[in-house]
Amino acid sequence: MRETASVARAVAWRQLHRSFTNPAIIVPSLAFPLVFLIAFAGGLSAVSKVPGFGYPAGYTAFQYVFVFLQAAAFGGFFMGLSIAADFESGFVRRLFLAAPHRSGLLIGYGIAGMVRFLVTALVITVAALIAGMNVLGAPAQIVGLLTLAILLNLASTCWAAGVAYRMKTVQAGPVMQVPIFVMLFLAPVYVPQHLLSGWIDTAAQYNPATYLLNAGRGFLAAVPHDTGLAFALVGAMVVLLGLWALRSLRRAERGL
């Protein structure tokens, strides 16, 4: 157990050092959520005037939750890219030889992904507050939103890590990114779920991201909505995608 923790700590530290000292890695993960926040909360705020919109915390808060969860999910994707880059550089081969407990590698990448997301989350939150976001939720509800996002970040890191361990190349980027992108954008991004119609309404009903967004927006506006379902879904995602990542890790070990 101590050896696993030691491996995890070393991998996490290396990843974080590499991320925060390399602008090409950290800037996109900070800039993209900010651009989305500015574009959606700023450019589309008139959408809150649509009859029946009815979100009490306002449009900036409505979009903040989407961007917050999007940053969590994309944080996992960026970590998957880092793992794939480590494969291409041959670093993973050396890590596999050096680490006594290789599941510690996965935990290390997970911790690094989470810390990177927390930094991004801080930047987005400060930007949203400067833009005048209303926070109606109690501190416990804000912790609920953060917990939801951290679990989503872990799930997406497991997904992207699993792909990276199997494909071992950064060219697998679209395979990691597209399912995350599709899941997020087939949810109620611009308007509440009850204002959706047509095929996207059907897609949103079967999309787990819909319930994460509903719960997150409920937390921020102090009107809890789909909370239990959201935590059950994201918990299931962590477990299933964690197993996927572990199986992929074992497969990569056998392939070396």
Next chain:
Amino acid sequence: MLDVAAQVWLVARRSIVRTLRQPAMVFPTLVFPLILLAVNASGLNAATRIPGFPTDTYLSFGLSVTFMQGALFASTTAGTELASDVETGFMSRLSLTPLRGSALLTGQLAGAVFVALLGTLVYLTIGVVFGVDIKAGVGGVLVLIVLAMVVASAFGAIGMLLALRTGSAEAVQGLFPLLFVMFFLSSISLPRNLIAQHWFRTIADWNPVSYMVEGLRSLVITGWDTTALWKGFLIAGAILVLAIFASSRALRTRMERT
């Protein structure tokens, strides 16, 4: 000696064939804008209920955004191909031939503009199949295609300028996020008069992308809006001329270096 038109054709043919041989260059240009159109047309359809929204369906409103996204891909296609010519030494070999700089630049744009033209025809066809009524009629469709090509050429020329200044395909890829930001900070999602945040509307007012997208959009949802059209053509044309002028200077410098 080949005349300029023949030189342009030689470079253009190479550029088009080379682009079409790379599905990774063509596929995203055709597919990603359509995916975003499908998502936005459904997800933002409720926005048409905002008082003063200029059309009944967001599909008609959002169709013009696909042409702009095609132009965005044109910038990276043209820039990446030229930068890889610099990186592989092809430009050095060209500098030993009597090829004119203007022919090289015009020809290099052809591949990107050809893909943008394909994209424009696909987006228009799909839009019409799904019920978009082009208010300016058949003549408007032709003008829309011409304007979309001028916009794609303008963005392609910006990509080429960066390629010639840096000589690096990676640096050209770095242009994509910057242009992406410019797109989002414009009137692509809502008409400027309906943007509620004053600071955002000010940025959109100063952003040339707003005028290009409004020129294209006017033909789809309004009809013949001469003001929107001349602004769209003027701004896209000005960017094209300036970017080609700066590219030709950068090309001269690069040829001297080689």
